[in-house]
Amino acid sequence: MRAIFLDRDGTINEEVGFVDSLDKFRLIPKAARAIRMINESGFKAIVVTNQSGVGRGLFDEKMVAAVHRKLQDMLEREGAAIDAFFYCPHHPTEGKGAYLKDCFCRKPAPGMLLRAKDELMITLEDSYIVGDTLKDIEAGARVGVSGILVRTGYGKEEAARLLGGGSEAGNPMLYRPIHIADDLEEAIGWIILNDKKQEAL
Ligand SMILES: [Mg+2]
Ligand SMILES: [Zn+2]
Numbered sequence: 001m002r003a004i005f006l007d008r009d010g011t012i013n014e015e016v017g018f019v020d021s022l023d024k025f026r027l028i029p030k031a032a033r034a035i036r037m038i039n040e041s042g043f044k045a046i047v048v049t050n051q052s053g054v055g056r057g058l059f060d061e062k063m064v065a066a067v068h069r070k071l072q073d074m075l076e077r078e079g080a081a082i083d084a085f086f087y088c089p090h091h092p093t094e095g096k097g098a099y100l101k102d103c104f105c106r107k108p109a110p111g112m113l114l115r116a117k118d119e120l121m122i123t124l125e126d127s128y129i130v131g132d133t134l135k136d137i138e139a140g141a142r143v144g145v146s147g148i149l150v151r152t153g154y155g156k157e158e159a160a161r162l163l164g165g166g167s168e169a170g171n172p173m174l175y176r177p178i179h180i181a182d183d184l185e186e187a188i189g190w191i192i193l194n195d196k197k198q199e200a201l
Contacts, residue, residue, distance in 0.1 A: 003122045004038050004191065005113060005145065006082075007131030008049035010153015011184055012071070015132070018053040025067050027074055028152050030185040036080035037188045044083040044120065048112040048129070048139070054089035055099030061089060084120060086112040107131075108138035108175075113145060130187045134158050138175040148187045149177040 009015050012035070014026045038045040047068070053059050068085050075081055088105040095101055105111035113129070116122045129140035132153030140147040149155055149162070159180050179194075181187035 001044060001121050001123065002042070003044040003046045003083075003116060003120070003127040004041075004188065005046050005048050005116070005127065005129040005140065006035075006184070007107075007129070007133070007136045008047050010132035010155065011130060011136075011150055012047070015153035018058050019067055020053060020059040020063060022066060022070055025070055027071075028183060030183065032075050032078035032080050034183075034185040034188040035075055035082065036078060037185075037192065039080055041188075041192050043127075044122065045081070046116050046120070046122070047082050047085045047087075048107070048116070048136075049085075049087045050107050050135075051087045051089050052091040052094065052106070055091040055095035055101075057096045064089070084116065086115055088112060108135040108142070110139045110143040110145075113139060113143050117143075128191050130181075130184060130191075132158065134162065134175065137177045141175040147175070147177040148179045148181055148191065150181050150183055150187050152183050155180075 006012055012031045014028055016024050019025050035045050051064050054061055064087055090099050090101040090103040090106055092102040117124050125144040127145050129136055129145045130148045130150060132150050132155035137147035137149060149159060151159055179190050181190055
């Protein structure tokens with residue numbers, strides 16, 4: 001099974017800082033259409049999102065679940081659906097209690113992708129990740145998942161950092177996207193058009 005992993009904030013919905021209430025969750029234009037294209041392509045659509053606001057005590061896991069239900073409702077109206085959600089509630093320095101953890105699921109670590117591989121039988125090297133930050137691209141690259149950077153959310157700055165040859169700590173140059181797209185819809189269209197990883201008939 002192949003997947004297109006999707007970052008959430010800044011990729012599917014507008015980047016607004018922490019989504020700690022339902023009314024802060026607004027879809028980026030044509031995101032629902034893009035997810036329907038994934039559904040029709042035979043890829044699984046899997047959300048992988050860092051939600052350190054939980055660990056920081058800004059909102060709880062029930063809010064994350066409610067936001068994801070709202071997303072599914074919005075998508076359903078346009079004939080689209082997310083197949084699975086994975087989120088990381090931890091933070092290595094700001095987490096409270098059990099959420100204070102230098103975990104392997106917080107992107108740029110690839111733990112959520114590895115969980116999807118195990119739980120949903122995803123073939124990572126035949127899969128893609130779309131996100132608005134180089135952390136998303138790195139999480140994919142570390143386990144053989146090709147990355148596409150979108151210019152929504154933090155993507156404009158991230159693309160400039162990448163194309164400007166940034167040399168800051170974290171070494172973004174090691175992990176390059178295979179494509180930079182204006183938004184999720186363009187990214188999915190590009191993947192479907194340029195997919196060289198077709199499964200044999
Ligand atoms: Mg993002
Ligand atoms: Zn985590």
